[in-house]
Amino acid sequence: MNSSHENELTEIRQKVKQLLVSNLGQLEMLGPSEIKDDVALFGEGLGLDSLDALEIVVLLKKHFKIEIKDMNEGREVFATVDSLSRFIQMNAPKDGN
Amino acid sequence: MKTRKIKVKHRGNFLGIWFFKLVLRVFGLNGAYLLLEVVSIHYLLFDREAVSTCLNYIEKRFPQSTALTNYWHINRIFVNQGRQLIDRYAITQYPDYFEYDDIITKETIQVLQESKKGVVLLTSHVGNWQVALRKTEHLKKDICIVMLPEDNPAVREFLKIGEQEIKPVEVIDPEGYFGGVIEMMQALKKGKLVCIMGDRGYGFDTLEVLFLGTPAYFPYGAFYVAAAAGSPVVALLTHKISKRKYMVDISNIWYPAYNSEKNKKEQLAKWVKEYVNVLEAFTEKHPYECFLHHDVWSQKRGFK
DSSP states (O other): OOHHHHHHHHHHHHHHHHHHHHHOGGGTTSOGGGSOTTSBSBTTSSOBOHHHHHHHHHHHHHHHOOOOOSHHHHHHHTSBHHHHHHHHHHHSOTTOO | OOOOOOOOOOSSOHHHHHHHHHHHHHHHHHHHHHHHHHHHHHHHHHOHHHHHHHHHHHHHHOTTOOHHHHHHHHHHHHHHHHHHHHHHHHHHHOTTTOEEEEEEOHHHHHHHHHOTTOEEEEEOSBSOHHHHHHTTGGGTOOEEEEOOTTTOHHHHHHHTTTOSSSOOOEEEOTTSGGGGHHHHHHHHHTTOEEEEETTOOTTOOEEEEEETTEEEEEESHHHHHHHHHTOOEEEOEEEEEETTEEEEEEOOEEOOOOSSSSOHHHHHHHHHHHHHHHHHHHHHHOGGGBOOOSOTTTOOSOOO
């Protein structure tokens, strides 16, 4: 994996964390740097719920022009910040941000 | 596709239901209703769970009621609910026997017919919501119902879910991943009508709000989904006005939206409260058509 690819992924992770903290009430007490890349977003990790999942769907559409079309896709993508970021990197339109 | 063992919850055994159907065919609605009076007394005397769940509502709706009159109220609820179950079956056999009046505004007609962002149909455990749903058939819209697969096989039968001869109704499982919200969003995006029970949590976070004078817990879920999808919410209420006639009320409409990205739940609270006010007004007018058999007053989250 080349360094520009990795740098892009790091930037996306930062943006994802910032968006989560800014938009999900449950995380507003956290700073973006307090969220680890591999911590589970739902369940025993950050404790997000189904309404937060809905919020993430909306954020993906609004900020990255990406749609989650089925729950099986969402299940894998929404596992961690890292999986979410990798999905964005692979699926975001080149000119979209 | 996910599979899971379905545990069916129901009252009445196969033979009992078959007998009701037979009585309906031979003696008509009057015969079936008469049989129901006897069966209702049986449940009143021997089904402690049914009485207890109904009592939650009766004690709030009739605070002055005594232990004895509580039983009278509960019996009326049982009889009314039983009649509507009978009607539900009768409608599938004799669809033209029943008549409908409706309370509907130009705005709701337009929204139901033309909304490109779908419509959240907010149903409740009052009246005969399945009958009300059939009133939407002429709209030629695809319908999704948020419902536990095991919740009520009779509902599936009544609405012909999954059968080929009429347009199938899609079921979204609220116990699926993320509570089915992704499927709800997709359905709304395709312009479908998405039916969500406004008085049942399905694991969604709830708002504490006064209902019949006592703090109760109603979910944000339907309004949260609608706000995210930019879809309107239309309340679907119905009550029986005579043996053969139903009134369907589709006049309450809301457009949940956020003013800011912060405190979204607080922003949605006003619509949840408005819905609860509509529900309370319904129970004031039609106290014996409220079939809330789950305790909205004591379970803060995730009541199912």
